[in-house]
Amino acid sequence: MLDSIIDKNLMFLQKHGIAMETDDDKDIYKYGLQLIYSYIINISIILSISVCFHRLYQTSIMVFVFALLQAFGGGYHAKTRVKCLSLMIIGSIAGNILINIISNYNVFIIISAIVLSVLILTLGPVKNENHPVSKRIYRRSKVTVQIIIISCIFAAMLLLQVNRNVESSAIVSTLYLYFVSLITAKSPAFYSRQKTAIPCKKRYLK
Numbered sequence: 001m002l003d004s005i006i007d008k009n010l011m012f013l014q015k016h017g018i019a020m021e022t023d024d025d026k027d028i029y030k031y032g033l034q035l036i037y038s039y040i041i042n043i044s045i046i047l048s049i050s051v052c053f054h055r056l057y058q059t060s061i062m063v064f065v066f067a068l069l070q071a072f073g074g075g076y077h078a079k080t081r082v083k084c085l086s087l088m089i090i091g092s093i094a095g096n097i098l099i100n101i102i103s104n105y106n107v108f109i110i111i112s113a114i115v116l117s118v119l120i121l122t123l124g125p126v127k128n129e130n131h132p133v134s135k136r137i138y139r140r141s142k143v144t145v146q147i148i149i150i151s152c153i154f155a156a157m158l159l160l161q162v163n164r165n166v167e168s169s170a171i172v173s174t175l176y177l178y179f180v181s182l183i184t185a186k187s188p189a190f191y192s193r194q195k196t197a198i199p200c201k202k203r204y205l206k
Contacts, residue, residue, distance in 0.1 A: 006033045038081055045085070046092045053096040058170035062095050065152060065174040073145040074126030075181035095173045103169040106160055113156045116175040117149045126185045149175075 010029060043063070050059030069075070078084035102108055125141045152171050159168035 006030055006037070009033055034081075038084070042085055042088050046088060049089065049092045050096065053100075055096050055099060055166075055170075058099055058166055059092065059096065061167060061170045062092075062174045062177070065148075065171060066091075066178055068148050069120075069124075069145065069174075069178045070181065072141050072148065073120070073124040073178075073182070074141075074185060075124075075178065076184040091177050095170075095177055098173040098176060099166060099169045102172065103165045106165065109156065109160060109165070109168055109172050112172050113153050113175065116172070116179055117153055120175065120179055120182060121146060121149055123179075123182045123186060126182060 010026065010033070013029065046059060046063060047056065050056045053059070076087075078087055102112070124145050125138065152175065156168045156171045159165070159171070
């Protein structure tokens, strides 16, 4: 169904003057549209789950913080859209359950924030052998992750001070989820799959 919608979008773009002279041009536009629709579907499902937990605002915090960390620090990336969506659903449910569990324990939130921050800063950023970057960019990413983590700790502590435990728990829950993403990405099994993985564009166009 999604492929049919994308094909209609491509026809619409061509009809309105967007040049697609080769198959590669068409594949690039198709891949871009697949990403856009995938993001829309993923975010819609995650927000629907958050409504079920009555945690729309807190889930939005989780998605924002996790996206920042994943963008600059790397992490586990699923090989297919279905697996990606499944992991996002599991992560969203796990994050909301974790919020409910730890939001009443201030000391646990503080300890978790500190320990997870140290672990994440020690492990990240993750180097991707399929997409190597220069040492300068890697150092810049590491500094950015450090800033994000420090900001998360500061925000979590500040929220606790003003009795916003649930929002503070959302930040800490995100750190838990991102830590799992990091250790999964750094596992030997993940690296062996990455070395044989097909290029991203071709993978999604299959």
